[in-house]
Amino acid sequence: MDLNLTKGVFKMRFPEKIYTLILVAFVSACGSAPDKMGNVDLNKWRGDRGGCNNVRSGQKADFKAIEEELKGKFADDIGKILGRPDIHQLGERNQKFYVYFLQKGPQCEDMKSRSEAEKVILKFNAVGLLSEITYQTRPL
Known part of the structure; x- marks a missing residue:
């Protein structure tokens, strides 16, 4: 019993x-999303949509310093930390790319415009982990 x-x-x-x-x-x-990571003011980063206020360009060196801390995080976590990407692209084999513009350019008038403004591109692997961070100026 x-x-x-x-x-x-x-x-x-x-x-x-x-x-x-x-x-x-x-x-x-x-x-909630953090306010700072390293010396990057994430509130200002998230507030500079499209890089149109050139706030992100002033934080580029500080952003480079936290790259290793960002790598290995899931796409959803990166979205919370850095804010919604300016451009979200899907690649082959379930890869994702988040694009954040660092400086003002044609994208400020129309986000669909091809832009040679400097941008940081975050590449996520098939399971959604940030695997690579690159910088470029050529149009997407």
Whole structure:
């Protein structure tokens, strides 16, 4: 009889544990974006959509200093940290590319315009981890 009582207690507590774990996971996933990473002011970075205010260009050296810290993070986490990318492209084999413009250019008038403005391109592998960061000025 004690055995059945133990099973009954286990059945009552098991769902409670599951719900607690789900709640903890949900709360930790909804954390707010950081304000700073290294010397990069992420609020200013996120606020310079398209690089149109040239704020990102002034943070380029500081951004380069945090590249290794960014690598290996998931695309969703990078989106929270750096903000929505100016351009989001899908590549072969489920690769993704996030493009952030660093300086003002034709993209400020129309984001679909080809632009030679300097940009940073973040490449994500098939499982969504940031694997490579490059800089370029040629149009996409």
